[in-house]
Structures are given as C-alpha cells and as structure tokens.
Amino acid sequence: MTQTIEEKNKAFVLEAFETLFNKRDYAAAERFWSPNYIQHSAHIPPGREGLFALVKGTPDSLHYENGLTVANGDYVLLHGRFSGMGLPANWIVVDIVRLENGRLAEHWDVIEDEATKEASVSGLPMFGTTFPSG
Known part of the structure; x- marks a missing residue:
C-alpha cells in the first residue's frame, strides 16, 4: 500500500522534531530544515541557525512529545x-510547518x-487525552 503525500509529510516532520528536540543531533537535523528556513515565532530567532541555537541553549532535559x-x-x-x-x-504548542523541496x-x-x-x-487536561478519530 502506498503512503499519501500527507502521510509521508507527517512522518517526515515527526522525525525532524525527534531528531532536533529529543536526540539533539544537529548535523542530522540539517537534512530536515532548509538553509532558507523562515521562522514566524516570537520565541525563536530567525532561520535554521536561530532555531538550532535556541535548542542548544535549553537544558539537556528538553523533550518534545507529540499528541496529534x-x-x-x-x-x-x-x-x-x-x-x-x-x-x-511545560508548553503546549501548536506548530505549523510548510514543506518545500523535501525540507521544513x-x-x-x-x-x-x-x-x-x-x-x-x-477540569480537562490540555494534553494527553485521546483526540477523536475521523
């Protein structure tokens, strides 16, 4: 069975987040993020270098957990x-990324x-509940 482009893109972005935020493998992360990466976050300096520098400046205990x-x-x-x-x-974050030419x-x-x-x-948690399917 062939994966749809959406399934491939979801898997790619999840792997990118795992590589950068949890494994902190900056060399490997370069293959996921475009050298021309555009950053719209108020918390992250511009470009791929800004993002990587931000992560390098966080405690080694930083961990990303995906819910949806x-x-x-x-x-x-x-x-x-x-x-x-x-x-x-902790931060609950909605990240929106656009892929182009096989990179974030x-x-x-x-x-x-x-x-x-x-x-x-x-009375409900912000994270960890099961999202409805469909």
Whole structure:
C-alpha cells in the first residue's frame, strides 16, 4: 500500500522534531530544515541557525512529545508538549510547518503554558487525552 503525500509529510516532520528536540543531533537535523528556513515565532530567532541555537541553549532535559499530527498537502500541524525546559510550566504548542523541496521551509506556532487537569476550569487536561478519530 502506498503512503499519501500527507502521510509521508507527517512522518517526515515527526522525525525532524525527534531528531532536533529529543536526540539533539544537529548535523542530522540539517537534512530536515532548509538553509532558507523562515521562522514566524516570537520565541525563536530567525532561520535554521536561530532555531538550532535556541535548542542548544535549553537544558539537556528538553523533550518534545507529540499528541496529534494533521497534514494538508505541504502543511503539517503538530499539537505537542515541550517539557524539561526549566520553566515553571511545560508548553503546549501548536506548530505549523510548510514543506518545500523535501525540507521544513517555514514555521508558525501558538504556545501556551500547560494547565494541569486540577488547574483547568474545564477540569480537562490540555494534553494527553485521546483526540477523536475521523
């Protein structure tokens, strides 16, 4: 059975995040991120070098955990948690990346401090529940 472009793109972006954020293999990460990478985040300096420098400056305990991945053509949306950053709260992040020529070419994000189930007005956690299928 052949994978769709969306399935391939989701797997590629998840592998890229694993390589950079969890394995911290910067040489290998270069094959995922375009040298002309465009960064739209208020928290990350411009370009691939800015992103890599930011990760290098975080504690070794930094960890990315993915909860949901959605793709539409060359756009991939990730809903995940960044923990071990040395901050008072983990970050729940929606990352949107655009792929071009087989690499991550552009990035946007929405970041929020994680509220525990107990701290959430809804009584539901921000991460870790099963997303409905379909």
